[in-house]
Amino acid sequence: MAAIFQGVGAAAALPSSPSYSFDSNKSVFSPRRSFSVRKGASFAVVRSDGTVNLNPKDRRAQLLISNAVATKADSAAASSSSKPGHELLLFEALLEGLEEEMERDPHVCVMGEDVGHYGGSYKVTKGLAKKFGDLRVLDTPIAENSFTGMGIGAAMTGLRPVVEGMNMGFLLLAFNQISNNCGMLHYTSGGQFTIPIVIRGPGGVGRQLGAEHSQRLESYFQSIPGIQMVACSTPYNAKGLMKAAIRSENPVILFEHVLLYNLKERIPDEDYICNLEEAEMVRPGEHVTILTYSRMRYHVMQAAKTLVNKGYDPEVIDIRSLKPFDLFTIGNSVKKTHRVLIVEECMRTGGIGASLTAAITENFNDYLDAPIMCLSSQDVPTPYAGTLEEVTVVQPAQIVTAVEQLCQ
């Protein structure tokens, strides 16, 4: 089955293996053309059986969703044009963003395991070593702590490395360097050295990958001062966040998700970035604010379909910036709906949801009509068995129940 996945209503089976429809011609990227492009993505819901959902109510919801991708940095005057951009998969969007930045600035380099000749375990760096050379796209030995530290040292001496953790979980081995050096050295040196490094990689719960390959490191890293964390969820924001992260003078950790690499979307041809500190309004609504990020966005949108059918009007925000939180977008939403549901993939204890709950309570307590609900993964090591794994993460049905509960 051709794997075509859209932002709305992802079909049940997201493949974890790279059996994607990949046009090899896409690897040669056309130069940017400067004409105005309708900002935002166009979506169509294609079910796994091939039928397209043309339910009017859904269609309205779809239209709302597709046109509502609007954030400060990338909202533009609505303009229609004959050429609406180009279509690609999320990993290709990351690759495109990375490649454009490497062309733009020769100081940008990539380091990681199998990023060079192998093209990256999820093909995010495919073709780059051939184009830019083995030193600029460096295949490292299996020594996360040391090559992350090496990236930090290179960043301090003028380069702009993009360090890949083959799986985010492996970066646990680099915690020393990420916490002590990446986060702190700008401060302890009194501002003398900047560390414009990007640390990226796939994390999250995949398809029966086992406990250690299914970790959510954003919860462990969130206390480190001096770093920014962002999570991408669509090809559009993946490319935008990748570029913004590379251009940022701060160390940025970019969280990708193992199951989202094959999402397809039409993105603009022109150069754009996504603001690192902003959240993304996915679907405006009135009844309840649902805050989410990464893969859970799709579970939320699937639940949103059901909720809309039941007469609810959820506002869905992809927080995107895990550290710091965009309290403006979130706050405005809370002030409008007065109910908050957080849906995340982190563990219940000490996750991003826990911090977000605290931040919202601290800042917007007066606007809440009900206690904040936070749906997180269970505090268990992710089991291998599919049935158990399904139960450790939040499923759309739980989201629907939670909203119904909140809106009583």
Added chain:
Amino acid sequence: MATAFSVPKFAAQPFNPISPTSQQKPLIFPTAASPFLGSTRKLLHLSSSSQLNLRRRSSGSVFAVSDIVKEKKSTSIPSLLITKEEGLELYEDMVLGRAFEDMCAQMYYRGKMFGFVHLYNGQEAISTGFIKLLKQQDSVVSTYRDHVHALSKGVPARAVMSELFGKTTGCCRGQGGSMHMFSSEHNLIGGFAFIGEGIPVATGAAFSSKYRREVLKEADCDHVTLAFFGDGTCNNGQFFECLNMAALWKLPIVFVVENNLWAIGMSHLRATSDPQIYKKGPAFGMPGVHVDGMDVLKVREVAKEAIARARRGEGPTLVECETYRFRGHSLADPDELRDPTEKAHYAARDPITALKKYLIENNLSGEAELKAIDKKIDELLEDAVEFADESPLPPRSQLLENVFADPKGFGIGPDGRYRCEDPKFTEGTAHV
């Protein structure tokens, strides 16, 4: 000097380990009475297994440099290793290091600085021997015992002393402290509190240098990085991982082990299966060199070759300098475990006394001139302490600066503005 590291000839490495149970027996070292140059180790009879080891072909060679120097000396008219200017420069640098550390101890006990302070007394030969050969653009990466590395690299004593006092005029604005000396102007890249975590950073700096040369085509970029660390660090994973990467990519770096035989209270011999650290170099494909770290001239000779090697693009070198710290691990260390005989032995090999003797015996300088240098350093330090005393403490507004290079990283507040635009932020009273 011929590239000692390429000749596959080995001189034996006599290192007579103190067995943990017999702390009373001193090391077999030459006594203080033996001549300064040419002090060498006694050749140990090698066991057959280590003989096999040595004969194995490897890309790096292992030498005790003192032997090389000795060979040179016996075949030709004694030629001096340094000129007068160089000699005085070395002397002044070592005296600065020693006097500074002594002043630190004084200031600490007077309550002017706090926390963990690790002093370098006794190891000056390594810092001076290596760092005085560097250009300004070369980088130095150190550990928590970094005051003297900073001074040798050219960071003014005033800046270092202020940093120790926690004043805003310190080299890191008072935000780093004793264990985090940084100077972008002098390319001193830390100061690290955890052992071993500076070595990958040093590897990264060396990578940058290679990158500039090969990718950015800055053809004359031959910056070298020196990574200093101790014997305890040599059992840490980051050390081995970086030896591998540096040799793999032929990075312009020199790994300098300051083996002072003790990691706080842990004797090197009790912690290490094979205490001869320089031998670990050839295992990764780089030369490993052992040198007497109490002799600044020997260190300098080895350093010259190692740095030249790196500059030529031939890759890294592992240099093990046998040295000793005259004080405890830090000012909080009662230093009860070390044998007084061992301490006395090394005290007799004080590098500054030795250099002084060399300069005088070879008519490079006289007592008066050297005493003048001592006095100059004393005055410099008095000035540094005065400067640090009079400098202001960091104001509250400094709290939130420098957390991010781009303060937008603090995010967007509930009012829609970036938090860094909040006036409370610049006052340091905002809660982020």
